[in-house]
Amino acid sequence: MAHTRKAFRWTIALSVVGALVVVAACAFGSFMMFKDGTSNPNAKASASPQQRDISSQAVDPAPLTVEELFPQSSITPVANEPPYEVIKTQAVEDCKTAATDELGALLAAQGCTQIVRGTMKHPTGNYVVTAGIFNLKDEGSAQSARNGIKPIIDAQKGRFNGLAATGADAIMRASTQLGWNVMGHYLAYCVIARTDGKAFESTDGYPSQIIYDIVDTYLAKGVIGNRQNAAPTTMESGAASPAPSTQPSGG
Numbered sequence: 001m002a003h004t005r006k007a008f009r010w011t012i013a014l015s016v017v018g019a020l021v022v023v024a025a026c027a028f029g030s031f032m033m034f035k036d037g038t039s040n041p042n043a044k045a046s047a048s049p050q051q052r053d054i055s056s057q058a059v060d061p062a063p064l065t066v067e068e069l070f071p072q073s074s075i076t077p078v079a080n081e082p083p084y085e086v087i088k089t090q091a092v093e094d095c096k097t098a099a100t101d102e103l104g105a106l107l108a109a110q111g112c113t114q115i116v117r118g119t120m121k122h123p124t125g126n127y128v129v130t131a132g133i134f135n136l137k138d139e140g141s142a143q144s145a146r147n148g149i150k151p152i153i154d155a156q157k158g159r160f161n162g163l164a165a166t167g168a169d170a171i172m173r174a175s176t177q178l179g180w181n182v183m184g185h186y187l188a189y190c191v192i193a194r195t196d197g198k199a200f201e202s203t204d205g206y207p208s209q210i211i212y213d214i215v216d217t218y219l220a221k222g223v224i225g226n227r228q229n230a231a232p233t234t235m236e237s238g239a240a241s242p243a244p245s246t247q248p249s250g251g
Helices: 101-109 139-154 206-229 232-236
Strands: 010-014 031-037 084-092 114-121 127-135 176-183 186-194
Touching: 101 139, 127 206, 139 176, 139 186, 176 206, 186 206
Parallel strands: 031 176
Antiparallel strands: 010 031, 084 114, 114 127, 127 186, 176 186
16 A cells, blocks of 8 residues: 555654553453544534534434444445445444443543444455444543543553454454544544564554544444534434545544
């Protein structure tokens, strides 16, 4: 995959994680690097009459669905580039399913009512990715969650976990890289591991590109953006949203 596309702005921090106790099927890879979106994802909609208010669950009550995030067996975040293969998907109301310890508690405290996520293979086959969207109470809750994630992970008091899938076991046991961002009352995130389970090399530019592809382009500007751009009657009726956009954002 080319690495010439315009990069999304991220704040990057390093974290050194000590030895972890692996507990049966609940083992999770240690996070090596975090990338928290620093754009203005909650900027209010412009004058377009088709844009909807997604500032809270009160005004945007329809729950997310697997079909909304992963309507097919693959996704193409950037037009004319190879797709990511979707291996497994999940939609549950318990947000602690996808976040452990203090991070799970943080999301619950911010009114999280569901998590929809999926595990995918990168087009090269060299990376596996679990990505999804947490549905939080409102914009303020989403911002509070975003601001609280990094301190919790830095302190090794919680983490996002991967969704186990056949052929993607590295997402549960290997060192990982993480990206997240918010838009409206939603928190989009992804967890990345190398398929071979090895640690990331410092010169590896793919994780940053994957985060841009999945979090900023596909989930935020695509899936959530479709909710914001849908006619009010479409979403309020509970009908499925349009297929996610495959166009890259201006980042």
